[in-house]
Amino acid sequence: MKSKLASKVLSGDTIAAAKLISGIADEVPGAFQEMSHIYPHTGKAYIVGVTGSPGAGKSTLTSNLISHFRKEHTTIGVIAIDPTSAFTGGALLGDRVRMQQHGEDKDVFIRSLATRGLQGGLAKATIGAMHIMDAMGKDIILVETVGSGQIEIDITRVADTTLFVMTPGAEDAIQLMKAGILEATDIFVINKADREGADITINDLQTMLSMRSWLPDEWHPGIVVTEAIYNKGTTELAAEISRHREYLTRTGELKKRKQGRLKLELMETVESLLKDCITNIDHGEYLARLIDDLAKGKTDPQAATRQLINRLASELAQIQKRHKHGRKTA
Numbered sequence: 001m002k003s004k005l006a007s008k009v010l011s012g013d014t015i016a017a018a019k020l021i022s023g024i025a026d027e028v029p030g031a032f033q034e035m036s037h038i039y040p041h042t043g044k045a046y047i048v049g050v051t052g053s054p055g056a057g058k059s060t061l062t063s064n065l066i067s068h069f070r071k072e073h074t075t076i077g078v079i080a081i082d083p084t085s086a087f088t089g090g091a092l093l094g095d096r097v098r099m100q101q102h103g104e105d106k107d108v109f110i111r112s113l114a115t116r117g118l119q120g121g122l123a124k125a126t127i128g129a130m131h132i133m134d135a136m137g138k139d140i141i142l143v144e145t146v147g148s149g150q151i152e153i154d155i156t157r158v159a160d161t162t163l164f165v166m167t168p169g170a171e172d173a174i175q176l177m178k179a180g181i182l183e184a185t186d187i188f189v190i191n192k193a194d195r196e197g198a199d200i201t202i203n204d205l206q207t208m209l210s211m212r213s214w215l216p217d218e219w220h221p222g223i224v225v226t227e228a229i230y231n232k233g234t235t236e237l238a239a240e241i242s243r244h245r246e247y248l249t250r251t252g253e254l255k256k257r258k259q260g261r262l263k264l265e266l267m268e269t270v271e272s273l274l275k276d277c278i279t280n281i282d283h284g285e286y287l288a289r290l291i292d293d294l295a296k297g298k299t300d301p302q303a304a305t306r307q308l309i310n311r312l313a314s315e316l317a318q319i320q321k322r323h324k325h326g327r328k329t330a
C-alpha cells in the first residue's frame with residue numbers, strides 16, 4: 001500500500017497523478033504520506049502564473065504557450081483554477097479543440113481544480129499538483145487563476161513568473177494600483193489587441209509603470225501585446241518569459257522565490273496542523289469553553305492564548321508519541 005500511488009506518479013502515470021491530486025484536495029490522510037515520496041523529486045520545474053479577469057483570454061493564451069513550448073520539446077503541466085472556465089464536460093480551459101490536441105500529447109498534463117466545494121483544500125491541492133507535475137518531470141508548469149484575492153491562493157506568491165492578462169478598456173489604472181497588481185506582476189499581457197482601445201491601455205500602463213520608483217537592478221515588467229485567438233504575440237510572450245527567467249537566474253532571485261514558496265508551504269502546513277489540533281482538543285469542547293470564558297470576561301485573549309499553548313504542548317507531545325509508536329509498529 002505504502003507509496004504505491006507515488007511510484008506510479010513518478011513513472012509518469014497520469015491517472016495516478018490525478019488521483020493523488022484529488023486525494024490532497026479532499027485531504028485524504030494517505031495522500032500526504034504519498035507526497036513524502038514525491039518531494040525528493042521536486043524543485044526543478046519553472047512555475048508560470050497566468051492571472052487576470054475571467055474572459056481576458058488566459059486559457060487561450062495558455063493553450064498558445066503550450067503549443068509554442070512543445071515545439072521546443074519542453075514538457076508542460078497545466079493547473080487551471082479559473083472557476084469560470086474550469087473544465088466541464090470534457091472541455092478543458094474553454095478551448096475544446098486545441099486542448100484535446102494537447103490532451104493526446106503525453107508530455108502535456110492538464111489538471112483542472114474546481115473551486116467549488118474545495119475551500120480549505122484549494123491552496124493545498126494547487127501546491128500539491130505543482131509538486132506532482134514537477135516530480136513527473138514537467139519543465140514548465142502553467143497555473144491559470146483569476147488571481148487578485150478572488151480565491152484563496154495568491155499565485156503571485158507561488159509563481160516564478162507572474163503574467164497579468166488584461167484587455168483594452170477593461171482594467172483602469174486605479175484598479176490595478178489598488179489591487180497591488182502593479183507590484184506583483186512580472187509581465188503584463190494586453191490581449192484582444194484586435195479590439196479598439198489597445199493603444200490607450202498600453203499608454204496608461206506605461207505611464208503607471210514610469211511613475212514607480214525602482215531599486216537598482218530591479219526587474220521592469222514587460223508589456224506584451226497579443227491577439228490570442230489569432231495566435232499573435234505568442235512568440236514575443238514566450239521570449240519575455242525567458243528573459244524574466246534569465247533575470248531571476250542571474251540575480252539569484254529565482255532561488256529566493258523558490259525558498260519563499262517553501263516557506264509559505266511550511267507555514268501554511270504548520271498553521272493548519274495547529275488549528276486542527278486546537279479545534280480537536282476534547283472534541284472541540286476545550287475551545288468552546290475558552291470562548292465562553294472570553295465572552296463572560298473570565299479571561300482575555302492574551303491569557304487564553306497562554307492557556308491554549310500549554311494545553312497544545314501536551315496534545316502535540318501525545319501526537320508525537322503516537323507517531324513514533326506508529327512508526328515502530330509499521
Ligand SMILES: Nc1nc2c(ncn2[C@@H]2O[C@H](COP(=O)(O)OP(=O)(O)O)[C@@H](O)[C@H]2O)c(=O)[nH]1
Nearest residue numbers: 054055056057058059060094191192227228229
Ligand atoms: N477578440 C478576441 N477575443 C479573444 C482573444 N483571445 C481570447 N478571446 C476570446 O475571449 C473569450 C474568453 O477567452 P478565454 O481564453 O476562455 O478567457 P479566460 O476566461 O481568461 O480563460 C473566448 O471566447 C476567446 O475566444 C483575442 O485576442 N481577441
Ligand SMILES: [Mg+2]
Nearest residue numbers: 058059082085
Ligand atoms: Mg480560463
